[in-house]
Amino acid sequence: MSDSVRTKLKASVSGQRMRKKQSVKRKPSKKKERVQKKQSPKPEVKVVEYETQAIEETANVLFKPNTGPQTDFLAASEREVLYGGSAGGGKSYAMLADPLRYMGHPQFSGLLLRHTTEELRELIFKSQELYPKIWPGIKWSERKMQWTAPSGARLWMSYLDRDDDVLRYQGLAFSWIGFDELTQWSSEYAWNYMRSRLRSTAPDLPIFMRATTNPGGRGHAWVKKTFIDPAPYNTAFDATDNETGEVLRYPAGHVKAGKPLFKRRFIPARLSDNPHLSEGGDYEAMLLSLPEQQRRQLLEGDWDIKEGAAFTEFNRDIHVVEPFEIPSNWVKFRACDYGYGSWSGVLWIAVAPSEQLIVYREHYVTKVLATDLADQILDLEAGDGNIKYGVLDSSLWHKRGDTGPSLAEQMIQKGCRWRPSDRSKGSRVAGKNEIHRRLQVDEHTEEPRLVFFNTCTNIISQLPSLPIDKKNSEDIDTTSEDHLYDALRYGIMSRPKFSIFDYDPHGRPSQQYVADSTFGY
Structure with a gap:
């Protein structure tokens, strides 16, 4: 007071x-x-x-969120929020504290889920320590697995083991739903179904879905695709479809037609965020003793490390940077891997004076004609100034049928210039090795030789997830999603160099007429 x-x-x-x-x-x-x-x-x-x-300000303080991610999680306004990362970051206590703000509202109905009843029991014990002190008069029913506040507000604590278990909540409505340790659910089915149970009839009672988790586990892939890949950390973004990557929008004919449905956000957690656990150092020592993959997941909160991954040295803290204005005298070029039935991936790369490569833009689309892709590329780079050259999968120069230009020639005729990529024997292995070298930190500049703008979310997601080919450890598994990886490999193997003699103050545009329609010069 x-x-x-x-x-x-x-x-x-x-x-x-x-x-x-x-x-x-x-x-x-x-x-x-x-x-x-x-x-x-x-x-x-x-x-x-x-x-x-x-x-005394600290008198009778029962719970005070740690400064940083834990406070961000409790203050988040997005519809769906994931608080995830290293072990010991204070995620479970934040999850228990979040619904308490609404327990004074008589119409509040919340649901906190764990995967199994055994895992749920620990959460119940923690809530029994905390809740009666914060809300005098709140009652726990072991039979109903439910907290009831004097206001009439209710919070269920339950489990959801199999997909069929969602039917137990059919017909029920909750204004707050929480999933603790979300990656323990092997698919997104339960998360998506429970979203249909989220509703409120009180105008002053918002609806939220909240989740906490560590990297790894059976559901690592879908959780990463839902919350980690679409946007930089701790940034609100429009919810996307996991299959298509497209933003979820209101359908045609709706009064809000075309507008995004809702927003999501991922808030990363580190052990250092929780001074109550990190100060002693004992817990950190235990995490440091783990094998590399588990250590990076549980101590560093690394979502990119994957068992059998080809590029384990990739680290978001090192290789992902904030966008900046690229100086006009830096060399810029692009690289492309085209596919109509699958995906087309285009990367724009700048060469710094230190020979560091900066991937500053990406374009990732499917079912787009080669000529339409050429138009899209020219539109995207309209303000880039001089694009020195482009590297395209050399197979696109192969003739399609007896007559007519190849796909590469069709794109060049649009004014989008290309040179063929190196697809000679051994080029795949050589390209992979060069990416490994570029990911290393240069001993002189103390910076990696390859970095990515954090807006290039697809390549940032795909590169560390690429698995090694089980039959050939020197290459990646070509059945994986490797379109942007191939574009990166083509670009890096084009031997990009920074030179003051390459600077063209007039900025020759890509649309300029070319002398050689085959190679685009």
Whole structure:
């Protein structure tokens, strides 16, 4: 309670006591009252100062969120939020604390889920320590697995083991739903179904879905695709479809047609965020003793490490940077892997004076004709100035049928210039090795030789997830999603160099007429 509030309360009580004392006095006669009115001067108004006692700020504090991610999670306004990362970051306590803000609302109905009843029991024990102290009068029902507040607000704590278990909640409505350790669910089915149970009839009661988890587990892939890949960390983004990557929007004919349905956000957690657990160092020592994959997941909160991954050295903290304005005298080029039935991936790369490569833009589309892709590329790079050259999968120069230009020639005729990629024997292995070299930190500049703008979310997601070919450890598994990887490999193997002699102050545009329509020069 603040000093000002205490002063006001004290003054109010004093006034009430004064009024009570006056009420017991005998009412004076009318004659005496007239005399008092003539003789009594107007009372002087005095400002009375009350002495107040300062209250220790930390007294009776039952839960105070740690500064940083835990506070961000509790203050988040997005519809769906994942709080995930290293072990010991304070995620479970944040999950227990989040629904408490609504327990004073009589219409609040919440649901907190774990995968199994055994895992749920630990959460219940923690809630039994915390909730009665924060909400006096709150009651726990073991039979219903439910907390009920004096206001009538309810919070269920339950499990959801199999996909069929979602039917137990059919017909029910919740304004808050939480999934603790989300990656323990092997598919997104339960998460998506429970979203249909999210609704509120009270205008002052918002609806939220919340989740916490560590990297790894059976559901690592779908959770990563849902929350990690679409946007930089701790950034709100429009919810996307996991299959197509497209933003979820209201359908045609709706009053909100075309507008995004809702927003998501991923808030990363680190052990260092929780001073209560990290200060001693014992827990950190235990995590440091784990094998590399588990250590990076549980201690560093690394979502990119994967068992059998080809590029384990990739690290978002090192290889992903904030976008910046690229100087006009830096060499810029693009690389493309085209596919109509699958995906087409285009990367734009800048060469710094230190020979560091910066992937500053990506374009990832499917079912787009080669000529349409050429138009899209030219539109995207319209403000880039001089694009020195482009590298395209050399197989696109192969003739399709007896007559007519190849796909590469069709794109060149649009004004989108290309040179063929190196697809000679051994080029795949050589390209992979060069990417490994580029991911290393240069001993002179103390920076990696290859970095990515954090807006290039697809290549950032795909590169560390690429598995090694089980039959050939020197190459990646070509059955994986490797379109942007191939584009990166084509670009890196084009031997890009920074040179002051390459600088063209006039900026020759890509649309310029080419002398050789086959190779695009």
